[in-house]
Amino acid sequence: MSAPLSDVLDRDATEGHPALEIADVSVSFGGINAVSDVSLTADNGMITGLIGPNGAGKTTTFNVITGLQPPTHGRVFIAGQDVSKLPPHKRARLGVARTFQRLEVFGSLTAYENLLAAAEFHRSWSGDSTPPKDVARAALDRVGLGSVAEARVDSLPTGLARLVELGRALATKPRLLLLDEVGSGLSHEEVHVLGDLMLDLAKEGIAILLVEHDVELVMRVCSRIHVLDFGLLIASGSREEIQQNPAVQAAYLGVEEG
Ligand SMILES: Nc1ncnc2c1ncn2[C@@H]1O[C@H](COP(=O)(O)OP(=O)(O)OP(=O)(O)O)[C@@H](O)[C@H]1O
Numbered sequence: 001m002s003a004p005l006s007d008v009l010d011r012d013a014t015e016g017h018p019a020l021e022i023a024d025v026s027v028s029f030g031g032i033n034a035v036s037d038v039s040l041t042a043d044n045g046m047i048t049g050l051i052g053p054n055g056a057g058k059t060t061t062f063n064v065i066t067g068l069q070p071p072t073h074g075r076v077f078i079a080g081q082d083v084s085k086l087p088p089h090k091r092a093r094l095g096v097a098r099t100f101q102r103l104e105v106f107g108s109l110t111a112y113e114n115l116l117a118a119a120e121f122h123r124s125w126s127g128d129s130t131p132p133k134d135v136a137r138a139a140l141d142r143v144g145l146g147s148v149a150e151a152r153v154d155s156l157p158t159g160l161a162r163l164v165e166l167g168r169a170l171a172t173k174p175r176l177l178l179l180d181e182v183g184s185g186l187s188h189e190e191v192h193v194l195g196d197l198m199l200d201l202a203k204e205g206i207a208i209l210l211v212e213h214d215v216e217l218v219m220r221v222c223s224r225i226h227v228l229d230f231g232l233l234i235a236s237g238s239r240e241e242i243q244q245n246p247a248v249q250a251a252y253l254g255v256e257e258g
């Protein structure tokens with residue numbers, strides 16, 4: 001896992017651009033504006049938070065970034081490249097990986113096999129010469145699942161199955177990692193270890209966009225935070241700015257505490 005950056009992008013062409021930029025993205029489902037004119041960025045080597053109450057539009061935003069949800073309007077740039085018209089698998093090849101709030105694992109496969117499948121896919125298009133078995137084993141150890149490598153994923157508690165998804169994402173050597181409530185279902189201790197892992201990944205240069213309801217985790221690891229409420233971006237800033245922002249307290253932190 002020492003070379004996290006995708007080989008596919010031309011480094012020179014991407015220099016100076018944020019890992020992710022979305023510009024004026026809106027999504028409406030029938031009459032509901034799930035996401036309204038949202039613009040935000042996530043930088044390499046940083047953990048960026050995307051928080052907000054239930055139904056604020058966080059997962060929908062992830063779906064737009066990964067290409068699973070076409071926006072009503074707006075654009076998505078990965079390392080400066082406009083990917084708005086690219087299908088999900090082509091975005092993955094640019095180094096985008098994610099976990100899913102509603103788990104999307106191969107339940108009848110073992111934890112190791114889930115990661116191996118991802119590593120095999122990655123090798124098939126990246127030209128990476130590291131044996132997929134080694135990639136999968138390293139990613140499994142990295143997320144702390146070495147001891148359950150041979151367990152079927154549908155036999156694991158949800159919290160650990162989420163870590164399988166994180167390991168699977170890492171097995172594709174992402175440059176932009178989107179984590180949708182990856183800590184939910186884990187113990188306080190396990191969440192702390194997960195936070196350490198995210199900080200290590202960021203140090204290696206990966207851009208992480210973190211959707212998370214655990215405010216303590218968000219405030220510990222995120223350098224910058226964007227706040228959504230009813231599809232609108234109501235604040236962006238450092239953790240101190242976000243903690244002190246009255247609109248955020250009213251919309252989100254107040255709700256959590258109340
Ligand atoms: N496929 C869909 N069809 C219709 N409405 C949808 C669809 N997906 C999401 N929505 C609606 O869009 C809004 C935003 O949902 P979204 O799942 O993005 O919120 P969220 O911030 O991820 O919430 P949570 O914290 O509960 O996961 C909600 O009102 C939701 O009901």
Ligand SMILES: [Mg+2]
Nearest residue numbers: 058059060101
């Ligand atoms: Mg969600």
